[in-house]
Amino acid sequence: MTLDLPNGHDDYDNRLRAEAGEPWGEIEPREPVKKTQIIAIYGKGGIGKSFTLANLSHKMAEDGKRVLLIGCDPKSDTTSLLFGGKACPTIIETSTRKKLAGEEVVIGDVCFKRGGVFAMELGGPEVGRGCGGRGIIHGFELLEKLGFHDWDFDYVLLDFLGDVVCGGFGLPIARDMAQKVIVVGSNDLQSLYVANNVCSAVEYFRKLGGNVGVAGLVINKDDGSGEAQAFAAAAGIPVLASIPQDDDLRKKSASYQIVGTDESPWGALFSELSRNVADAPPVRPTPLDQDGLLGLFSAEQTGGDIVLEPATDSDMRGKNAAPKKSLEIFYDEA
Template identity: 45%
Template sequence: MLAVYGKGGMGKSFFTTNLVSKLALLGNRVMQLGCDPKHDSCNALFGGVSLPTLGDVWRHFKEEGREEALQAQDVIFKTQIMERTTVYGCEIGGPEVGRGCGGRGITFGFDLLEKLGLSQWALDFVVMDFLGDVVCGGFATPLSRSLAEEVIILCGNDRQSLYAANNIASAAKYFASMGGRTRLVGLIVNRDDGSGVAARFAERVNLPVLANLPLDRKVRELADACQLALTEPAFDTIFARLAQQLITRTTPPVDMDAVRPLAYQEFLSIFGAVEPGHVPAGASADELLGGREVRPLPSLTLELRQQAVGAQPDPAMRRVMNRLLNELGLYVTEASHDPKKGMTLTIDGHTTICLGDEVDLESKLAILAALQKSGEPYCYVDLRRPASPFYR
């Protein structure tokens, strides 16, 4: 499995679609996996068709009470490219805009695909098109769970895309140091303007540049029209060379120990910039108020929390909610109690905590506090057995 990462808007879907197509045209069984809530990765591969997303299809099945009946053909689609080669596509999707956590949707999507048999399918390549940066745990899933064997970083010669590339390299190196098996393959410079900035960055970070895709108006128009760039001989040659390297595993070797993500000042120096050696002056509260009178903010009372949760919490749940808010700053937006599972709480609308009962509550709160302090992203925590907690 190969993951393509890079800053949003840099052409990851364009690159992924053409790479998938060339790999397939060279005789491989290939699937493109869109891993972005806006679910438009496979549009060009399918001639402009927007595929139903895995998340939407699963929700439809769940609403009908038959989620266990979901099968691969409900979420994996196929098409013919250049009228002779079959490729497969899937869009994981995510929540509606402003509703829920996109990263959590990605994690759920991979779990569901594995349940459908992803690791057993006779595919030569699964190429994953991933949203932007990897600051969110869900979007770092291929790295954190070693689902991707290899990672390609797409960038341009601009500071913003290279900043994202530096972050991605840093995340990949971190997970490799923790025993992860994913390795970086190198950089693709898209819309190359010939300035050589990305090449300087690659040399400093110690990553190879695998290919340079030139800035080309006609190819951009093809991409906008959901057509393949392989119809242009120069681009077909570039993708053919890269595909052959991936097939024969002859891409330049990358030693993850030797990858050296740049500190901020060193990164700025690539562009001839220098970070000032002082911290800017702070803005006082009086200045920010602009002479206005301070009005006290309403306090978050238990009554407000009850409105968010819905039903009147029982005394045990009330005590837990109070402690979560007062000691850890965790705001319960949903709460339920099951005779067998005990309390299940939703924090800030997206994080689920299976707390169980009040037994050993101190240990459970300590685990949550440690998770917060670690900075490790999580969207689900099971504390019913505090001696062996589980989170993802």
């Protein structure tokens, strides 16, 4: 059976081919559909993320930006410096209490403000009573119910614990919730190990089609020894700021004083960090392997000159070690 096509079919087919062969024109620049920058900040516990974020968010707000700071660490200490040490009611505990009372959570129950910064804590379960990562997922579900996607902010800063590999803490990377990631580290192996793990997570999800990149490294308590700078160079990410190891900063942080302000001698440092955080593009990092990470430090610091000596079966048996008769059969030669 032969299919008869209209006379104009060949002309139409040729026009499509001709159109497909035309060179593409310039892409017309347009304003981004979503202006909010959502930035996830990761780092080893105790490295100074909360100190960095409280002062960074305060300086951003002082410079006229609308900033929302969300603590995603089960310790719920992200906002402590911002609120002078006062604990902020967490979303998860407030939701549980309200649910038992048959009430709905409203913004004023969980979001508070100071110095132009809006801040809240997701919280998490008590030790041994639940999964912290699942708490993070539940917290973001509650944020969506509160209208998270309709809020009008220039920056949303998410403070995540970096030395936990549970999937809940990798939510912004795995689900493209953030446009970029910032890591906080210092000149010590453990904090750079965590920073490298975060880079590995970003690279893993990029290979799966993700879009999140690493905007850079903030070096806290920088003693000038240079390992953190060397890590950033090896991983292919920029250093956004180096916050020095300084007794004045330590004392002010311990007494819950904000230094990210023009009224402080440290204001210029956080102003520069604010600009760098805003402008740094998300890049695809190059994570280091274990030997590469150890190579940033001298062998005296890491034991990098140790040679692995294999254990034997006798070593494992200890006092129980004794020769055993072989069950192998030997035949006399004919």
